[in-house]
Amino acid sequence: MSFTPDSRTDLDRFWLTIQRSAEIGKGREGGLARLALTDSDREMRDEFVAWCKAAGLSVEIDAMGSIFARRAGLDDSLAPVIIGSHLDTQINGGRFDGIAGVLAGLEVVRTLNDLGHVTKRPIIVVNWTNEEGARFSPPMVASGVFVGQYTVDWAHDLIADDGARFGDELARIGYRGDAAPLNDVDAYLELHIEQGPILDAESRQVGVVTGGYPSYGMRVRFDGETAHTGPTPMDLRHNALIAGARFLTAVDDIGWDFAVHDGKATGSRLAAWPNKPGILSETAQCVADVRHPDPITARVMAEKMRRAAHEAGAKAGCSVTVEDEWAWGGDIFDDELVTSIRTEAKRQGWNWRDIEAQAGHDAYHMAMRYPTAMIFTPCKGGITHNNKEDCSPDDLVAGLNMLLHVAVQRADR
Missing domain, CATH: 3.40.630.10 (Zn peptidases)
Structure with missing residues (x-):
């Protein structure tokens, strides 16, 4: 053989x-x-x-x-x-x-x-x-x-x-x-x-990936202080849980603002401490990301996300630390390799299409x-x-x- x-x-x-x-x-x-x-x-x-x-x-x-x-x-x-x-x-x-x-x-x-x-x-x-x-x-x-x-x-x-x-x-x-x-x-x-649903919805057998949606993510920490939920006046509160919740809600709103052209924004994590009844949370950690097929629009969404973190912290009376940021996607894949995959799809007779990774x-x-x-x-x-x-x-x-x-x-x- x-x-x-x-x-x-x-x-x-x-x-x-x-x-x-x-x-x-x-x-x-x-x-x-x-x-x-x-x-x-x-x-x-x-x-x-x-x-x-x-x-x-x-x-x-x-x-x-x-x-x-x-x-x-x-x-x-x-x-x-x-x-x-x-x-x-x-x-x-x-x-x-x-x-x-x-x-x-x-x-x-x-x-x-x-x-x-x-x-x-x-x-x-x-x-x-x-x-x-x-x-x-x-x-x-x-x-x-x-x-x-x-x-x-x-x-x-x-x-x-x-x-x-x-x-x-x-x-x-x-x-x-x-x-x-x-x-x-x-x-x-x-x-x-x-x-994603595209290949299945179109009854395609395979996708040739031409690039990835430009994506930006961040891990943010909010620091406040614990206090009793009953007698503590609203203007003296520093509730990190609320800062995190406001931030993630704002990120979700960014996604809806750009959804018409397939923009997406996700609040995927909120971890607070002590996160118990009767006490305000001292810390909260959030993870969020935005992505859009257009690189300029994706950067705009990312800047809105960063601003939302600082606005949420300020409103809740908490400090804000961006612990990590990352970015990926765009027109990053090798043209020669992509062409060889596309050529092979045609040669083998599969029902294929070009597609971007999200x-x-x-x-x-x-x-x-x-x-x-x-x-x-x-x-x-x-x-x-x-x-x-x-x-x-x-x-x-x-x-x-x-x-x-x-x-x-x-x-x-």
């Missing part, structure tokens, strides 16, 4: 691998709650590493706990093609978000093994740590460290709501590695479910330094970050086989 234009992945094998993943870290019915660096994350990592070693891949772990499974190339000194995504999930996550991308990379190398084809360049399948940011904020932190957006020490000092420290949890689950950073990357490819992905960070592209597969109704997230094998087959051929084309350069 050999690799030919008609070569295809083993869809049944891929689907069985997806189903096995769905048994690890179960959440609500049909979904997963496999948060980063928990025991269930360790169990999934162990399973993934075993699969990779069974496929003949060498496995290395970096200081962020990201797993790099390498298939040697004919010239192993050449920069590798990396395929990947993440295996961690949201607290009420689905079975495919991120997971399909990592396991698609594994299926690509399994298929090449079946066909006896060794690419010129090495291929690496990666599982990025803490893409979701559900336990340790911000999201996409490991890929951010990989491209130099964050430092390892900064990331290791991140603290979860349960008080756990990122670096300590890496060590606890046995995935605080010491692999040397890669010197170069030829290309990064990521397959992902769309996480969620955050590790590919956004990788695109800051390396040629990067994404492939979207449909998901039922666009439901995601929800235990009802669903795909069928037919939803994944087009993207999976396009990934195979685009990866081999790139790795055989």
Whole structure:
């Protein structure tokens, strides 16, 4: 056997691998709650590493706990093609978000093994740590460290709501590695479910991702002071909970103001202390973000969001600290790679369309330094970050086989 234009992945094998993943870290019915660096994350990592070693891949772990499974190339000194995504999930996550991308990379190398084809360049399948940011904020932190957006020490000092420290949890689950950073990357490819309704609504089999909605996010802390809710006069109150609530409501209003052209604004987190009856809260931490297809409008929305934080703090008599800010998206993906994906969709005869990503992905960070592209597969109704997230094998087959051929084309350069 050999690799030919008609070569295809083993869809049944891929689907069985997806189903096995769905048994690890179960959440609500049909979904997963496999948060980063928990025991269930360790169990999934162990399973993934075993699969990779069974496929003949060498496995290395970096200081962020990201797993790099390498298939040697004919010239192993050449920069590798990396395929990947993440295996961690949201607290009420689905079975495919991120997971399909990592396991698609594994299926690509399994298929090449079946066909006896060794690419010129090495291929690496990666599982990025803490893409979701559900336990340790911000999201996409490991890929951010990989491209130099964050430092390892900064990331290791991140603290979860349960008080756990990122670096300590890496060590606890046995995935605080010491692999040397890669010197170069030829290309990064990521397959992902769309996480939106467009492909499914249009009965499309696959999406060629041309870029991402420009997005801006921030984590804000409000500091006030505790006091009794009864006798404390309104003009002497410094209620951080109210400051946070006002801020997030203002962010939601920004989204509605720009919704007519598909702008979106989200208040996703409000954590206050002590957050009890009878007492005003001393602190509140909020996370919010805005996004819009037009980059100028997205920046306007971001400035409104920043102003809203300071206005909310002032009105509640609280100090305001912006603890973290991030931005991603835009016209960031490599034209040559995008064209190759589009060409492959046409050659294989799939019902495809160009599409922009609206969620955050590790590919956004990788695109800051390396040629990067994404492939979207449909998901039922666009439901995601929800235990009802669903795909069928037919939803994944087009993207999976396009990934195979685009990866081999790139790795055989």
